Amino acid sequence: MKLTNDLFNQTQMWEEKGISVPTFDVLKMRENTKQNPTWVHFGAGNIFRGFIAGIQNTLLEKGLVDTGIIAVDTFDEDIIDNIYKKYDDLVLLVKLKSNGDMQKQVLAGIGESVKGSDTVRLKQLFENPTLQIVSFTVTEKGYQATAVDIDNGPDKPVHAMGVLCSLLLARFKANQAPITLISMDNCSNNGEILKTAVKDIALGWVKKGYINRDFLDYILTETLVAFPCTMIDKITPRPAKEVEDELTKLGIEDISPIVTSKNTFIAPFVNAEVAEYLVIEDKFTNSQPPFKEVDGVYVTDGNTVKQVETMKVTTCLNPLHTALAVYGVILGYDRIYKEMENPMLKTLVEKVGLEEGMKVVVDPLIINPKEFIDEVIYERFTNPFIPDDPARIATDTSQKVKIRFGETIKEYIKSDKLDVNDLTYIPLVIAGWLRYLMGVNDKGEHITLSPDPLMTQLQSKLQSVKLGGSYNGEAKAILSDAQLFGVDLVECGLASKIEELFKELIAGVGAVEATLKKYCA
Structure with a gap:
């Protein structure tokens, strides 16, 4: 044949x-x-x-x-x-x-x-x-x-x-x-x-x-x-x-x-x-x-195309991918589906997408956001026959956080019904990214990070932060960068929560798993 x-x-x-x-x-x-x-x-x-x-x-x-x-x-x-x-x-x-x-x-x-x-x-x-x-x-x-x-x-x-x-x-x-x-x-x-x-x-x-x-x-x-x-x-x-x-x-x-x-x-x-x-x-x-x-x-019409894309890249798929990417690399995973077998990481993406993101997602009508995200979380990410590597997805994260998280944060800021300070899991992902930038896994071992055009610049701002050491506000220089996130996270008040989570993640060996257990168990 x-x-x-x-x-x-x-x-x-x-x-x-x-x-x-x-x-x-x-x-x-x-x-x-x-x-x-x-x-x-x-x-x-x-x-x-x-x-x-x-x-x-x-x-x-x-x-x-x-x-x-x-x-x-x-x-x-x-x-x-x-x-x-x-x-x-x-x-x-x-x-x-x-x-x-x-x-x-x-x-x-x-x-x-x-x-x-x-x-x-x-x-x-x-x-x-x-x-x-x-x-x-x-x-x-x-x-x-x-x-x-x-x-x-x-x-x-x-x-x-x-x-x-x-x-x-x-x-x-x-x-x-x-x-x-x-x-x-x-x-x-x-x-x-x-x-x-x-x-x-x-x-x-x-x-x-x-x-x-x-x-x-x-x-x-x-x-x-x-x-x-x-x-x-x-x-x-x-x-x-x-x-x-x-x-x-x-x-x-x-x-x-x-x-x-x-x-x-x-x-x-x-x-x-x-x-x-x-x-x-x-x-x-x-x-x-x-x-x-x-x-x-x-x-369909051009506006609906943009709405479908926005639904996908800001809520229903891409932010969840980034969450799994940064934590997956720190925790030593080589496949997305393996991460989804960890109940804490599964909870994390559920909270980022289904709980925090869905509150501001625009329904494009031709594709139902809830059905789409359910398919992503419970069918696509869990498929053991799709060999997707967290390290691949972590590539160029600095170029992605503005769209994948910044847009949702801005919607919370604009809303008269939502409070940006009520967000917990999107800040946990951003804090996880900062922890990832340290280039050290949860066992305290050096890890090779995926290519990123801003890697050197970002790591230089965190170079004095050590695992098990003190934190003295080094991340503010990153979190206040409106070009990076699409919004100044210090100015909007979300940076302090991210910094507190970051301090928990750098407390020592095993701190990442402990932090996830605290918030996602």
Whole structure:
């Protein structure tokens, strides 16, 4: 059994092994895609393969579309050769349920795969007026208008945004056909971020005389080029050995992960959690795919997209992740699900989210906040088959606390019904982060902390604080930083509570566990 076109001659065998396979005419779909492309996607990693390509697979199965997505990668072209073309653009998706069951499905939502360096094929695609959507999962760092792309001009783009602008210019010259550009990366206001990058490169080219201003006018005309915002939520972790072993046991050959020349660890299969959400702003310049026919995908107005994102990042998921991250590292955990087996840490996230955060959360109506957070706490975080590491989540915490905690604190301050000083568990998380910054675990041993752009600066303010030693207000310099938290925690009166909790956490070896027991037992 191989994950190639040969499986379509062995569908009964695959089904008997518990692996569902496409029922639509895959070869016909690929031919349609080549002739009349409708959707190109940049960023050929796991979130695309396991979620976005799955959306198209569902629409194909329902007979609502007849083309696939064209996958492009500008960063790691080894993926195209060794994961896409080698396996005939098929994906083996394994959804990991919390009870240990593995739901296995072959996806054929990808109609073609193209290297970012194949400018001939990419120009053909962008010059074709049938192309409706270009989407992206290139990470937040991928949306940069780099100096090299501006200096090189449209003929020699290097990075993703430069390549995109060059291709949009080709479309402009060919027919000025409308197009919708959709960032599906997990960052706030992603549509605006994408639009800014495209605009900045185009403006740079205008200033350097590479192009005239007509192209800039084209990409800034919303009826011709749209940049809807989205909110995406799905965990697609590294390929798991347990999944590889299970697939091998079923008789599937050549399924092991590889490491590319760009150090990408990737496999022909994608293991992922079951839960998935994609909320898209209803801002399309041309025909909108029937996204609403897919479970977990919502098309709505821009304000609702922002409300869903705010619900997730300020209350229902991200703050809970950070709480588990900092305490998990201090207490020596290597998996989120293991932390959730600790009743004190489980109580902590319940209190942060269900008790303190839910009092100010805005209900976006299309997704119920209580149902969402219950799924996060009791199904997603507890899933032992999602190998998520607290240390990974603790990366760049200084860049996250403003949104994950500062927004809720500000809502308490603004409220005439709530008192910010009634907060206990959000302050306990912030105090835990300060304790984490000391770089010492609860046993008093040195620990390596995750990368953070402000790490040196923050640690220097706490350098005189020692485990078991005295506290002399050193944390005030951090807690009063309104840039860091979005609000001056000293000025609003919350800092004193955080400092008292911090003193308890640094009392000595075992103080972190003792403090959690005191407040979360």
